[in-house]
Amino acid sequence: MENSLTMLFKLAILISLLTSLAAGDETLGFIYNGFQSANLTVDGIAEFTSNGLLKLTNNTRQKSGHAFYPNPISFKNSSSNSSAFSFSTTFVFAIHAAEYPTLNGHGIAFVVAPTRGLPGARPSQYLGLFNEANNGNASNHVLAVELDTIQSSEFFDINDNHVGIDINQLKSNISAPAAYYEDRTGQLKNLTLISGKPMQVWVEYNGDQKKIDVTLAPFNSGKPRTPLLSLRYDLSPIFNNAMYVGFSSSTGSVLTNHYVSGWSFKMNGQAQELALSQLPKLPRIGPKRRSKFLTIGLPVILASLILAAVSGVVYVIRRKRKFAEVLEEWELEYGPQRFKYKDLYIATKGFKDKGLLGSGGFGRVYKGVLPSSKQEIAVKRISHESRQGMREFVAEIASRSTDVFAFGAFLLEVACGRRPIEPRAESEDVEILVDWVFGFWCRGGILEARDQNLGSDYVVEELELVLKLGLMCSHSEPTARPSMRQIVQYLEKDTPLPELSSLGISATGLTFTDGEGFDDFAMSYPSTMGLTGSSSIADSLLSGGR
Template identity: 45%
Template sequence: MGEFKLWSSHFSESKSLNLWAQNSRFLIGDSLVWNYDGNKDSVVEVRKRDYITCNTLSPISEHNDDNTKVKLDQSGPLYFISEEKGHCDKGQKLIVVVMFAKLIWKLICVLFDIVSQIHFKKFVGTQDENQFIYNGFRGANLHLDGLAQIHPNGLLQLTNNSVRRQTGHAFYPLPIKFNDSSFGLPQNHSFSTNFVFVMVPQYPDVSGHGIAFTISPSTNFSGAFEGPYLGLLNPTNNGHDSNHLLAIELDTIQDRGFNDIDDNHVGIDVNNLTSNDSAPASYYSSSEGKNKNLTLISGNPIEVWIDYDGVENLLNVTLAPIPSPKPNLPLLSTHIDLSPILLNSMYVGFSSSTGATATNHYILGWSFNKSGKAQSIEISKLPSFPHQRKPRGKPGMAIIVSLVTTIIMLIIIIFGVVCCVRRKKYEEIQEDWEQEYGPQRFSYKDLYKATRGFQSKELLGAGGFGKVYRGVLPSSKELIAVKKISHDSKQGMREFVAEIVSMGRLRHRNLVRLLGYCRRKGELLLVYDYMPNGSLDKFLFGSEQALNWVQRYQILRGVASALQYLHEEWEQVVLHRDVKASNVLLDADLNGRLGDFGLARLHDHGEILETTNVVGTLGYLAPEFSRTGKATTSTDVYSFGAFMLEVACGRKPIETQRLPEERVLIDWVIENWKQGAILETSDPRLRGEYLKEEMELVLKLGLFCSHPNAAARPSMRQVVQYLGGDALFPNDILLDIVGIGTLGVCNEASPEFVMSFPSSVLKGFQDSMSSSLLHSGR
């Protein structure tokens, strides 16, 4: 690859020979071994400073063919190659010239390097390759970029307050050998440094982003962002392991994107601006025995000590205001292994950044040691720095202040209006006596948000008493159903709420749980468990898939069990007063649950209930209740009888659009029973797929519960026993017929059987009235 030119003082002209060897590159002290005449080796020791690059080297030996080793030595005789015979003649000195011009250039570079080192050492205190100290930076040969500059008095300024969104860097010019394992010693990544900094903001309490002491594999930060990235990284490389970056940040802006704890903290960053560990800026006062706060942008000098023990993998960061000594306790003490971060050659220095507000960031002095404790900075030798200037008054300041004041007032007014509107929007009524019902009371705001403002798409159904909405409680994410009831009267409200709260304690598998209530002006809201399959009437009369007989029979048994619990098994008697298909809800497994306690009343066992206004749904009201206004357990049994016929026949108790003899369900079933065709009244959608014994039992028991004489009706306990097969339905039932007397009713009706139930509806009753409610009171 290269041609060596050899000359001898013995010859009058130079000789050019091609030399070649197996090694393509070699340095001073290397030995070249090649084959001589195919059977002997010769060695030449290179005594040149520069690299020699060649293909091959022709054999060199003494005149004597037996000698196989020759050394090219500057102190002894040199040998030359004879192109005629290929042997060596002793005593003739040769000079080897390899790229003479390149050699001269290298010598110039070496001289320049020596001069530079002498000049650099002049301005650095006691140092070697592992440590340095600057008590001020006058004449220092630092690597600077961005806004960084060194003032004539030795003050290092990283950023200034005249340029926003800029960066400044200052690094020691020579790399530090962190992974040097020379002389067989184990690698030790320990280091120690301390420096004094000052942050002087343009305006009090408003600053740029801060300063970071940095150890980096490069001093090129051309792709780094300003602001919260501190001139070190950018969104693309932030967090990459390939960064090999350690930074101790002195951050004065809280950036939630990096999980900053506050706007005045110290953090340890490894390859990422999200700190591994951080703490509010403070220092330990030995005299007071406690930590004292430090304000990084106070405009006063603060000293920082950073010590890393590579054996213990412990990184300590300590702060103190000048001239306080180094505190005994560090601010941060973090166990961290920096060996994967610190490469063989790393640069140490500072990075700083401004954001929307500019700040003067200064470094007054700096000491670093790779192989031991850093030397102490001599505070007396540190340069002075400019303090914060008081802002001068400007002619337009009064206008600005007035404008800002006006804007603030407008914001306050708008905020007040919004608050009033929101208060009106979520306004509710709550009296002192309701305090004891706190857990059972919901806030209107929660219910409003749960139902998305009672939007129509959340509407589950509507009735004479109000609308029911689906909702999700914001706090628990629990599904609920909210029923809005119009209620303007204050009379009896306290007793009503007390009953609602009491019924919230009811617990039965076939009852819809009443969770609580809320009151607004003109409205009462009841909160129930949400039943995903809605009400039973949708499956009986709507477009939902028809229920089979097994499902219907189980629903009847479940609702009967729930009514027995309300009448006999709870601490008080609960009268539901509105048992019907639309108030029976189906859970996810199509189990029937009796719900809607809006009309329910409570009284003690054995107590005679006072007369109340007639409430309920026509077709389900017992005759004596409409006459006397007294609700009893028998009136609930009557309603349940109508409900049983409703489920078995698949039609409502009153349907005015039918033929006159079919309009009233009870009368129609009785007529078919008299004719021996009671099964003809079963729901056609069942297609005869049922047990005849169970269908007959439900139809006859429905008539039995709907007996016009309250005393003749069974109790709900008896009904549960009949449906469960725990008791046989009686073969003979005496029915008291108003105006006729009593007749024996045979279990198997014959054509001769005659019985008469009074019709429970008036002539001319309209379609819309069949589901209406009488709700003039409780």
């Protein structure tokens, strides 16, 4: 027990000795580039964060927090009428509005006070410095530089974003809106204390000139040559021989966080510059900042890829349409009787002039090789600019045909613009093209069966010749159809086509009365407008050619 008391007594003597030495050191100085292992004394809601920030307040309403250098500092010598020493300090702070970006819960102050913790001090507008009873008392012996974010009318605050020098009370001896003077232009530039951005403050007292200077600047911009505030005031009556230095802050009805990330102090000299690059980072405000690659680059890349994919799809669709084959219903049932355009295009290498064999009626003829069988072919590409008439075109096709019936059906696709067999809209029956054209012939208006898309761009005689010849070639009896030799003669007008007046038309059929040109066979044409009867036109469509 005796040993324990002895140890405690020795420890008390040591602490007293250290305090005396600290208080008597007229050139004391310290620096905190972050507060990771700081020995500051904190109270209220003040605390240190894991990364070394001094957090004076947290998200708590109507509370205050203090942080002081633990030892008293000598601000005057021991004589009663001595003058206050000069001092210099600088610190980096930030105020984060936790609830609303434009509202805050009071501010932060640098303090020189006779005691640590400022017992009895109130939060909110009192900034943790004074209370209702002692505000303005000469016995306070307090110097404070406030960074205030609320306009308190009872203290005659100039606005809700100001810097002030307070002596023993919260009515500032001098104040100004938060700003700094730019060295290059001398222009005063405003700062917003609750922006959440770090800012640096310099507080300097010249004991010889009895002047207090306060300077504010954005973080990492350097100290401006011109201070924001300058106050001629002798602090000798205010300061005791030994004083404490630190920070005080408070919250009100709006949640706010007050931070100090670095602090340097020096008696009778210039405070050491903070190592700004070593200061702890402030908490992020709002959502995490996204990189420009994610916000700009990636969307542009995705849009480009989508555009390329869409362009590729459009190209494939257009290519398919370019080479697409439209098959008639009869071709789907019996098989296509044609070459695919794609095969012909490939065979002729895109109808290049290098493979041109010659030019004739209705277009050019190209040499080609079928890709499947390697067979050499000649392909005639029809030209829409050809000035030959329908009769010449049909005659050319006829000279190369051997199937009279198929040729007759061809004449009626060409002239009527209809398919050989089409469903009736009003029933389940189908309509035969030959029957349909024959009906117009029976009514004496065969030209009404023409393709309406022709408009007036046709020769009446040629179109009538094609329609009548198409019916004759599509006769249900193969022996009643004209030969290819006769068809060519009709088309080339070497032999006139029998006139309508020379034909006997009745409800039961069609016969030639004089038989001119058809002496070797008799012709009958049953008038069946449906699919009934073994000798109907429908049967003729399924019969073989001549």
